[in-house]
Amino acid sequence: MTADVESVFRAEYGRAVAVLVRFLGDIDLAEEAVQDAFTVAVRTWPDKGVPPSPAGWIITTARNRAIDRLRREAGRDARHAEAARLYAADPPAEEGPVRDDRLRLIFTCCHPALAVPAQVALTLRLLGGLGTAQIARAFLVPEPTMAQRLVRAKAKIRNAGIPYRVPRDADLPDRLRGVLAVVYLIYNEGYDGDPGLCAEAVRLARLLAELMPDEPEVTGLLALLLLTESRRPARTDADGALVPLPEQDRSRWDRTLIAEGQDLVRRCLRRGRPGPYQIQAAINAVHSDAPSAEATDWGQIRQLYDQLMALAPSPVVALNRAVAVAETEGAEPALALVDALDLDGYHVFHAVHADLLRRLGRTAEALDAYDRALALAPGPAERRYLERRRRELVT
Template sequence: MQQHGTAVVERVFREEYGRLIASLVRRFGDIDIAEEAAGEALVTALEKWPGAGVPPNPGAWLTTTAGNRAIDRLRREKQRDAKHRAALMTYDDAPHEPTGPVEDDRLRLLFTCCHPALAPEARIALTLRLLGGLTVPEIAQAFLVPETTMGQRITRAKRKIAAANVPYRVPQAADLPERLSGVLAVLFLVFNEGYLASGDGDPVRAELTGEAIRLGRVLRHLLPDEPEVAGLLALMVLIESRRRTRVRHGQLVPLDEQDRAGWDHALVAEGHALVRECLATNRPGRYQILAAINAVHTDARTASDTDWSQVLALYDQLSRIDPSPIVALNRAVAVAELDGPDVALSLVDRLPLTGYHPWHAARADLLRRLGRSDEAKTEYDAAIAATQNSAESSYLTRKRGELV
């Protein structure tokens, strides 16, 4: 019972982490204070909730408890400066100063973390940590870098914010476009971590995909004329529409095996409408093209009805904007459907992605289709060893076991 209660506390805390940190940073203006206070609130919850039960509004409970811990810390350190006085005034009914164009705590923190003073990779990593609640190992996995490297990157980012006195304020309207590319990249990485989680817990983390979509909707309301914002939102809702069918009995279900009747057709319709809006704007970008590819997939009544020629044409367009090996890998999947697995394999083998588990998985599938079972087994083994997602590992293990 105690173990089950602890798991519930940790799950709730993880779901509420981004909201909690954003609220604390707004109140106290200090990342370290926010993180330490949140950690102390978790310890208190672990002590109380397993016996007393999860409170009706756990987010509010954690926010109140963490806020009290932060104030206690400021008092203990005898910081009688403006920060201390501001903390003591958090219960004051006086109106807050204007917040600017971004009204949402988490979106404000997202833009703050994407300040130009920080390197692009530091902005993304810090935001994944603070808003996504991802651990350092999970972020390192998303970036394909060692854990120690990522830990140092996040630490340096926080130090630079403090040293450069980066203000915890809402960016003005003129600053928003400059910050936009970093914000979109962060949202997509948060979404991807929820879509295919890299840690030891749930293989799909709906709280992360839901949070990324929620922030995407707020961002679209803020910047309705930015087609890449609409494109990213379209991409996320189209992928999210398939979430309920992606895992069955703890095993990943690939797109061609999913029960399309189980897709969320309201999200599909929303995504298609956004893609049509992007097409009418005619200012193509990376997220818009990825959304269009997903629109083709979700428009097909069955997997065999997929218009692979259109998918390939879209990947060709994307390759001109983003000529990365990962785009080339995904393009090769479409090539396999049109020109055969032998042509696709020759493309895949040229890519410098030997440490990337989808590369091994793609090679394994192509070799399987070519009847080269021994080589396919080796690639499945490499893919299984490289993935940390339990559902994906289970699927790859099944596919390997089907080889003779």
């Protein structure tokens, strides 16, 4: 894929699929048509140049490809008639409480008939244009497992006759858990190197906050994303290596985003209805309050992780809690907690393991853990950081 097409793909794939779903009423057909349009772009843009409105070109080309596909099935009278209707029609008017096409697609896919992991995986595939391997990494499962989940999710939508329509106001809360998970994972996927995905996740979180202002977990998610995004300028060094939070130059943090995020956290606290995203936002607020790494209130962070483990226990939460334990009780009790976790396919697990072993003077084991982390690291920033830490042990 050329650089121009790749840039448009990252920025516009999700919106193009969302617009086509609204126009066609068929997720599979919309996805295939958008993929066809980008294939045409790869062939034609290098010679003819990028059109003045690349996103509009993709959507128009995808619409025409979908209509052509229906017409090729001319033996099926109903499909041919549908193609003729679509060719003459304008996109249907937006209806219902959700007016943003991408947000509409998220709510549409997060149907309660699907398990939440299937909702999230399918929406990441359609909205973010993420490959199966990327989605599998986000869920910490093997790629074949995720491929099967995606196939089953689409089959269930098709076989159960689940309609592709925007839910009513009354249906929104029941779909909220999956929607929040989708937006959060879109942000996480971008955090490893695609600022555009992060910006899109923040945009969607803001729209959600406008749509559902009385849902504290929506406010909590927006606060979490803003506080995390505030550290982006300090997250890598001049060589592109990851700079972990304790080593970051805090003068480079975006104070405007921090102020907005902290204000949202305070709003959540006043409501007294804690949830996982609110607690994670509160943890990030504690970090952003500290003028230096040494001044961080690790005791409060440990208490918040205890609360998070009670509300939404997971191996990743337990790993993060172990980091707080290391700061409050020492490396040895933290290592015992980490050793009990089953996260062998997660590079951060091995990086934390290596750091704790390093602190305890167990150099040979730490080197092995760094090697495991390096083998799993998703991007160059993480690899450069891990390579530096490993070199420090042998020099």
